[in-house]
Amino acid sequence: MAAPVSGVGNPGVRSSSLNSTSFQKKTRSKLLSIPGTRPSVQNGQLLVSTGVTSLDFLLGGGLAVGAVLLIEEDYYDSYSRMILKYFLAEGVVCQHELFVASAQDSPNDILQELPSPIMDDVAIPKPVEQPRLSSEPQDSLDTMKIAWRYQNLPKVQSTLTSSSRFGHYYDVSKTMEAEIRQAAKCHCFNLPDHPQQTTPSYSPTLESYSALLKSLQEVIQKEGFAGKSRNILRIGLHSLGSSLWGDDLCCCDNPKHTHALTTFLYGLRALLRSSLAVAVVTVPSHLIQNRALMGRIAKLSDTAIALESFKGSERETNPLYKDYHGLLHVRQVPHLNCLASQFPDHKDLAFKLKRKQFSIEVNFFLLSLFTFDIHTFPFIHLIGLTCACTESECNLSFWCIMFFVQHIKYLLI
Amino acid sequence: MFAELNSILNTFPDKFSQEEFIIISERRCDASFLIHHFLSFYLRARCKVCFLGLVQSFSHYNAVSQRLGVNLVQAKEKGQLVFLEGLQESLDPTKGLQDLFQFVRSSCSGPSGPLGCTDRSGGPEEWGPPVLLVDDLGVLLSLGVSVGTVLDFSHYCRATVCSRLQGNVVMLLHCDEEEDDGDDEGAEQLLKGLTHQCSLTLHVQGLPTGYCRDIHGQMEVCWRRQQADEQHTLNKLFQYKVHDKGASFFARGTSSAFL
Numbered sequence: 096m097a098a099p100v101s102g103v104g105n106p107g108v109r110s111s112s113l114n115s116t117s118f119q120k121k122t123r124s125k126l127l128s129i130p131g132t133r134p135s136v137q138n139g140q141l142l143v144s145t146g147v148t149s150l151d152f153l154l155g156g157g158l159a160v161g162a163v164l165l166i167e168e169d170y171y172d173s174y175s176r177m178i179l180k181y182f183l184a185e186g187v188v189c190q191h192e193l194f195v196a197s198a199q200d201s202p203n204d205i206l207q208e209l210p211s212p213i214m215d216d217v218a219i220p221k222p223v224e225q226p227r228l229s230s231e232p233q234d235s236l237d238t239m240k241i242a243w244r245y246q247n248l249p250k251v252q253s254t255l256t257s258s259s260r261f262g263h264y265y266d267v268s269k270t271m272e273a274e275i276r277q278a279a280k281c282h283c284f285n286l287p288d289h290p291q292q293t294t295p296s297y298s299p300t301l302e303s304y305s306a307l308l309k310s311l312q313e314v315i316q317k318e319g320f321a322g323k324s325r326n327i328l329r330i331g332l333h334s335l336g337s338s339l340w341g342d343d344l345c346c347c348d349n350p351k352h353t354h355a356l357t358t359f360l361y362g363l364r365a366l367l368r369s370s371l372a373v374a375v376v377t378v379p380s381h382l383i384q385n386r387a388l389m390g391r392i393a394k395l396s397d398t399a400i401a402l403e404s405f406k407g408s409e410r411e412t413n414p415l416y417k418d419y420h421g422l423l424h425v426r427q428v429p430h431l432n433c434l435a436s437q438f439p440d441h442k443d444l445a446f447k448l449k450r451k452q453f454s455i456e457v458n459f460f461l462l463s464l465f466t467f468d469i470h471t472f473p474f475i476h477l478i479g480l481t482c483a484c485t486e487s488e489c490n491l492s493f494w495c496i497m498f499f500v501q502h503i504k505y506l507l508i
Numbered sequence: 509m510f511a512e513l514n515s516i517l518n519t520f521p522d523k524f525s526q527e528e529f530i531i532i533s534e535r536r537c538d539a540s541f542l543i544h545h546f547l548s549f550y551l552r553a554r555c556k557v558c559f560l561g562l563v564q565s566f567s568h569y570n571a572v573s574q575r576l577g578v579n580l581v582q583a584k585e586k587g588q589l590v591f592l593e594g595l596q597e598s599l600d601p602t603k604g605l606q607d608l609f610q611f612v613r614s615s616c617s618g619p620s621g622p623l624g625c626t627d628r629s630g631g632p633e634e635w636g637p638p639v640l641l642v643d644d645l646g647v648l649l650s651l652g653v654s655v656g657t658v659l660d661f662s663h664y665c666r667a668t669v670c671s672r673l674q675g676n677v678v679m680l681l682h683c684d685e686e687e688d689d690g691d692d693e694g695a696e697q698l699l700k701g702l703t704h705q706c707s708l709t710l711h712v713q714g715l716p717t718g719y720c721r722d723i724h725g726q727m728e729v730c731w732r733r734q735q736a737d738e739q740h741t742l743n744k745l746f747q748y749k750v751h752d753k754g755a756s757f758f759a760r761g762t763s764s765a766f767l
Contacts, residue, residue: 354601354652361647364595387684432567432568434755435750435751435752
């Protein structure tokens with residue numbers, strides 16, 4: 096595991112290269128904090144943000160460095176792809192390095208669709224302006240009348256200083272500007288670029304997965320994430336297990352390559368535990384018929400969530416679900432370096448993709464098992480207004496439902 | 509080491525039965541807290557422990573064991589603990605598990621301590637009977653090893669450690685719920701085969717009604733071999749909750765959250 100960073104007292108702001116003041120904060124800890132990370136409050140582990148703040152809260156503060164997040168895709172791969180893009184966009188904003196692998200679209204396409212950050216404090220890179228000599232004629236608008244001592248200092252914060260916030264918000268209707276995106280270092284793995292021979296049938300791995308693992312190993316070695324680097328590598332693997340990777344997990348009831356994906360995930364875990372990297376893997380689980388195999392795939396990842404969107408299903412028109420785009424199931428939460436895992440308190444979660452936020456909320460309607468007739472709908476909406484509860488536990492809502500249940504008995508009789 | 513579990517199983521660091529083959533099966537939950545219990549228990553009992561940690565890294569086991577009061581790094585230096593970190597070795601399943609078995613045999617029957625380590629009387633430090641802990645056999649299945657190979661491996665380990673060296677073996681196996689018989693023949697078959705060979709089984713399951721904050725699951729303890737003079741095959745059922753530094757076990761329905 097990556098060593099926990101004891102840099103709690105040091106907020107991520109480096110002493111700037113400007114040296115505009117002589118004040119240097121003394122850090123007592125030998126380990127410097129890496130931008131975009133923070134230690135967990137539970138066990139001091141280093142966490143990074145997934146890019147979705149409500150998902151960070153659900154997972155206990157963020158994703159642990161050295162861990163794998165598995166996302167079971169929804170039917171049309173719209174929301175899982177969105178979360179992957181949030182994850183990569185967060186990496187760009189925090190100046191982490193990115194590694195994107197895809198068999199379907201070119202990784203560059205995914206990178207070009209990243210949402211644009213909503214920013215007050217993300218520094219957009221501007222060219223460094225040289226401080227002007229006082230003898231040159233200056234524009235009258237530029238002359239400072241009150242703070243004239245600071246006139247000759249460089250005007251902008253030069254290099255990209257890392258944003259000291261943890262977790263940012265993104266505007267989905269706009270794509271990230273090219274200059275911000277190009278400031279981040281990206282490694283791409285496009286499967287069609289790596290020609291393979293057919294795998295011999297006795298081998299439990301697939302050529303495509305071995306090539307991917309080898310490429311990951313090379314990047315980690317070369318960039319020094321396993322040793323001296325002080326940056327995080329964010330790995331996004333899109334749609335592993337689909338037929339485009341050469342795997343027949345999704346097309347057959349009794350696949351030949353049953354162990355290819357699990358072997359890959361084990362190798363990925365081995366790689367990540369000894370380096371400063373985080374991985375998000377999406378898997379089209381709705382195509383995998385073998386539920387036990389899906390269970391083993393989830394067991395080999397650290398955190399596993401499943402998305403179920405309402406698009407195209409009969410729930411889309413159900414008034415109970417009209418506020419949401421789908422359901423989110425938390426399959427597994429890791430307990431790294433500690434004995435007990437911290438599952439979220441509520442398991443009935445629903446998500447909604449808004450323009451500026453991907454929100455995940457507890458859906459109290461799902462607790463009820465009744466079928467409602469048309470007369471009871473107004474009651475539901477009334478209760479819904481009183482007990483809509485986003486991220487905090489709300490005992491009041493439980494009693495509201497109990498009250499409601501008591502009274503509905505009279506209506507149904 | 510969980511005190512309540514010790515009293516349930518009637519084992520204590522200074523008095524425990526030998527030649528035991530213990531199987532822990534987990535379904536819909538995570539029973540690795542039991543592996544940590546047995547690890548700290550046998551280290552406190554001054555046994556020589558061989559631990560095959562295939563699932564997590566050494567630092568994870570070390571961090572958890574420190575909360576339970578045992579230092580794995582020191583145990584390794586003194587020669588009491590032999591640790592195989594599966595994530596760092598490249599396990600090649602096509603070659604079978606012979607290398608793994610050779611490792612187990614050499615570490616369990618090897619000299620009791622490193623040559624430089626002596627106790628007060630000047631001889632090498634003597635440890636108790638060897639113990640083999642495996643976390644988790646399901647990983648071997650996921651890597652493509654066949655059920656028969658894993659059964660053979662467990663049989664050889666039991667023959668070496670339990671019968672020949674009078675030690676104990678504890679193995680963890682993760683099974684998933686299968687909907688019909690065709691789905692997970694691997695883990696279920698393996699569990700049946702292992703249950704037949706073992707002397708004590710701990711079946712750990714999540715609650716059938718789903719996740720609950722106060723009760724993390726239920727554990728069924730099945731003694732298979734007749735103990736000493738008693739001729740009972742008693743099955744006991746408990747519910748448990750895992751805390752930060754241990755786990756508490758209670759009879760069904762008597763959780764402190766509800767009483």
